[in-house]
Amino acid sequence: xxxxxxxxxxxxxxxxxxxxxxxxxxxxxxxxxxxxxxxxxxxxxxxxxxxxxxxxxxxxxxxxxxxxxxxxxxxxxxxxxxxxxxxxxxxxxxxxxxxxxxxxxxxxxxxxxxxxxxxxxxxxxxxxxxxxxxxxxxxxxxxxxxxxxxxxxxxxxxxxxxxxxxxxxxxxxxxxxxxxxxxxxxxxxxxxxxxxxxxxxxxxxxx
Numbered sequence: 001x002x003x004x005x006x007x008x009x010x011x012x013x014x015x016x017x018x019x020x021x022x023x024x025x026x027x028x029x030x031x032x033x034x035x036x037x038x039x040x041x042x043x044x045x046x047x048x049x050x051x052x053x054x055x056x057x058x059x060x061x062x063x064x065x066x067x068x069x070x071x072x073x074x075x076x077x078x079x080x081x082x083x084x085x086x087x088x089x090x091x092x093x094x095x096x097x098x099x100x101x102x103x104x105x106x107x108x109x110x111x112x113x114x115x116x117x118x119x120x121x122x123x124x125x126x127x128x129x130x131x132x133x134x135x136x137x138x139x140x141x142x143x144x145x146x147x148x149x150x151x152x153x154x155x156x157x158x159x160x161x162x163x164x165x166x167x168x169x170x171x172x173x174x175x176x177x178x179x180x181x182x183x184x185x186x187x188x189x190x191x192x193x194x195x196x197x198x199x200x201x202x203x204x205x206x207x
Contacts, residue, residue, distance in 0.1 A: 009054075
């Protein structure tokens with residue numbers, strides 16, 4: 001597995017490298033000190049399966065930097081690791097369709113579990129955002145928008161970060177059926193991906 005780490009702090013990159021080597025001892029880990037160097041690495045035909053990127057780096061605004069990275073590596077799982085725990089910023093970042101947001105204060109075991117989830121096709125949301133979702137759910141128990149019961153069930157599993165395979169197991173259906181429910185749910189929520197669906201659903205009070 002090839003992994004690209006982009007962070008302007010060398011000590012953090014080295015520490016994360018050790019954690020990643022425990023995840024996959026054969027991982028090929030490439031390091032970049034900012035968005036600019038990360039983009040150059042991608043343009044030089046590196047094809048990482050996983051990109052782990054700091055949010056705030058001095059060489060480029062994070063909005064532009066994330067968009068550029070995702071455009072240059074559309075097939076890669078992109079995970080943000082940031083010191084920011086601002087729920088508003090996290091929602092804005094997740095709306096871009098990334099696979100996860102991990103706070104830098106997280107325990108190494110949490111980081112490893114989150115990255116495993118992402119690589120299995122799931123989405124990792126930090127506890128602070130899940131708490132906000134839970135609070136929204138408690139005040140909106142009777143709202144279900146235009147979603148069917150099955151679509152609502154899938155939405156709840158997605159909010160827990162489950163992959164399609166895990167959702168299929170929980171629902172007792174095939175992965176193909178899960179994909180059909182997800183596609184219909186995305187259309188109903190006017191979303192292009194799972195993370196945007198979570199954000200839109202939260203705004204609508206569905207979760």
